[in-house]
Amino acid sequence: MITGLVWLVTCQAVGEVLVRLLDVDVPGPVVGMILLLVVLRWHRADDDHPAVLAGSRLLEHLQLLFIPAGVGIVAYGALLRADAVPIAVSLLVSWLVGIVAVAAIFGGLRRRHGRRLARRPA
């Protein structure tokens, strides 16, 4: 468990250092995720790899980790009520258009790609 956590935290720390050195608006943990992916590919990691074990355990409770920031909703109650309609409609409709757009574009390109592969002589 500890070896795995060392991998996770170290990847995040290196990610944080990189985004500061490169001065980009990307969160350190996202860069850390890419770094850990490189490590896991490099090690040809199977399910016994310490980072895989610790990472899987942590991800089982991913939802817990959003509660602290989510409770912040109560701190903005007045602001949210003041602009309730534009906020609610904008979040809901923009979410819907976004998820459908990505699914339609990727789904469409994926099927074209599939047809191209199928046409290729074996």
Add this chain to the structure above:
Amino acid sequence: MSDVVEWARTSPLVFIAATLAAYQGGCWLRTRTGGHPLAQPAVIGIVVVGALVVLVDVDYAAYRSGVEVIAFWLGPATVALAVPLHRHLHRLQGLVLPMLLALVAGAAVSITTGVLLARWLGGSDVIERTVAPKAATTPVAIALADDLGGIGPLASVFAILVGILGAILGPWLFRALRIRDPRTRGLAMGAVSHGIGTSRLLHDDEQAGAFAGLSMGLTALATALLLPLLAFLLF
């Protein structure tokens, strides 16, 4: 007696215990209801703890710093999204370009529709600027909204709300639109509902969750790159 109440209203120990217990209750309810879409442990936790914070009149800033030991693990957990991705990466073969095109378009659509809808419905300028980066994962949304002249912490609230939308409505929407491919499901979910949507998919279908994690990371990147350009056109 009032000493005890005062201690309970300010003690990180109580905040952490309440947060863990509310989450545990949410997990129990999810199992009991056979995975009902509304029974998302994060949603139940936020509602229960949020209600307690209001009822007992706890200062949110005190709560937030008290539960930092929980929030801290969001960073390593984001790194850990590489694990399911590593397991399913081979299924992305030949689809990298379609994925990048879909995610860049998705980020542009999310930013533009969010801002324009808020404007047409009479939202204030600061709300428009705070809504813009909502599809990016929470820490990125905060930083981008601040840069754009919005309210950072409110941007994290918006990001969490669209995350919850994905966790509750996403799988239902996929069924309604007959989207069955787990890669398509994952990429679409991660592009609009980042970590919270990802956690719902991870629980239901690891392969879809793996692509949601990847999509979340790339969408954060795309939003960070596109927002300054689109802001030039939108504001």
